[in-house]
Amino acid sequence: MHQQGFPSHRVAIVGAYESERRKAPGVHPYAIQAEAVLGALRDAGLALSDVDGFCTTATFGQEAGWQMSVAEVAEYIGIRPRWFDSTDIGGAASISQAGHAALAIEAGLADVVVVSYGSSGRSSPLPAPDFNTNASGPGQWEVPYGPTTVASYALAATRHMHEYGTTPEQLAAVAVQLRENAARNPHAMYREPITVDDVLSSPMISDPLHRLDCCVVSDSGGAFVMVSAERARDLRTRPVFLDGWGEAIGQVQMNQMPDFTVTSARESGRRALASAGLSTTDIDCAQIYDSFTITVLLTLESLGFCGPGEGGGFIESGAIGPGGSLPINTDGGGLSSNHPGRRGTLAVIEAVRQLRGESPGVTIPGARSCLVNGTGGTLSATATLVLTN
Template sequence: MRDLRGRTVVAGVAESDLGVTGLGSLDLAAQAAARALADAGLTTRDVDGLFTAVAGRGMAPLDVGEYLGIRPRYTDGTMVGGSSFVSHLHHAALALDAGACDVALIVYGSALRSEFGKLPAGPPEVPNYEAAYQPRSPASGYALAAARHMHEYGTTREQLAEVAVAARQWAAMNPKAYKRDPITVDDVLGARMVSTPLGALDCCLVTDGGGAVVMVRAERAADLPKPPVYVLGAGEAHWHRTISAMPDLTVTAATESAARAYAMAGVKAADIDVVQLYDAFTINTVLFLEDLGFCAKGEGGAFVSGGRIAPGGSLPVNTNGGGLSYCHPGMYGIFTIIESVRQLRGESADRQVEGARLALAHGNGGQLSSQVTAVLGSAATL
């Protein structure tokens, strides 16, 4: 494993407009890219490494490069679902460290709500041996995992509901969040059922949105207009594509991706100050907190109860409101990086976690399939 600890930094981050924008996917990507580059004190003329994935665009790097007027000497179009951008963070660190590029732009845009308006009932890639059961994918796959966790460990719907309530409490402090009105556990339990045992408030938002991350080598940190955020460790893993091929519905490959990221960073879960998880569904947060080492397997339901991951709790999780309340344009992973960086810079205003030095950003792709973990740190962690 190549040791990347502290060798590259995140120099700029930004979102596009979020919610219902009326813009196209490439417009949103461009908007986010321009804002992130400005945050880094750079322009598209400086970018020579392009990392991007856009659902439905098989040659997304070509589309995005043309639209932005970038002619990169290093390109990565890795597409492993919503975890792609945390994977890009890892790949960009490798490329920068190897000298394959000098300024890496990771960028995403999706007009999911404006162009489609709702979560699709079943993607075309559902294999024929699952199609006969007419799954409402992706919700049905995550519902299977939730049901199995409930059966095996006694996890309750009320505990899952606490995840949604905590996310909304964080979102209430984020002016960019799409949903900010308060909800209760009873509201979550009483919401329309989507795929048993997951109701509408257990499921992520459907919004437009884009995000961008700019990275450079650490030697340029002194020239940056904003405090540098160091990439300390990263790890990737995947065990399956379809939910029916998942070896154990209660254990994800995050167990491996986290171990690799922690080993590179030289930290453990207990050292992390703030956690940003891919919460497409409430069960995700429970599973990932277990698999990333914040609690033992089967204890996730109890762990998220009592406000532990909400504002004022002992472990700040998804401090922007997450995919459940902040935004979810179909692929959420880049927003875990953006919020991690803002927390480590001290830029999160009312939701700022005091003294945050270490952040974990975790991406999930497919149906609990691709798992990518990154550990980011302030200069004080070097």
């Protein structure tokens, strides 16, 4: 039974496009967004003039925007939307915006919404300062000690190891599996096979996270097009329906995180599954935000695919591989394919491709449902989508 409040199965994604760029020096991030928007519309059989809703976030230096980024990007591309959204919760932003767009379409505030993202995460000449708050106010309790994003995630990994006996080998198994998925994706940034030993012998970045426990840094972008299920019937592509959605905010600073081993995916996942009328056992595959290997483990547990402390064994068992109970990140994910800064858009695109049977990576035979979860900040906010075909 569907939870009231979300228009389950009444809104569909009808177009998707991921830029093949991984290293694009000299290409402006807005140009990547324009490429993605036009590509997604072409996929859907729609024109730029059909778009009356637009979502993007471009507030980091490598994204080239600032406070009014949604207006600036729309101007650059040539969109005059009557509804728009620039919700900024880090890597989960596009997934959050997709839920808002579904509600807007259901309410008649927009007919054709494009959700877009682009970044020169690798090639931008602008500095990319670590995510943090100012050294005054709440920041005074953390910023003076110089925490970085990777160090904060390493704290969570250390705590999980202390609480549950999770091992570096179990975390490394995530990177190994996603590299195996990427080997089949001609556009993945890294495709060469790696082993657990390769991960553990790569340079230590912040104990216990090694370099191969961390996502790649790339240029890239993507976009997807949303319309009502009724309008989707008249378009040429096979629609992928939004059946469930949820979002949740945890904390910004790690000193305010009550439990380093649990993220707000516990709430956003519960809301998404409830609005879809499904449980974790009904999900055929998933696209899980993989900024670091520990992000995947914490998210799997927080979403309820395994119990607290069981993530290491779940991963080690092969459950996240193509033949497992929950194949994840079938294109290679952020650990091997691309990670330009906020990968939520690209995770949604891979879910759409998977449910269409068009993944450039691993195809899961007969997949009917895919869960997408994004994580933003330092385990700060999450958004979850349940998509079906």
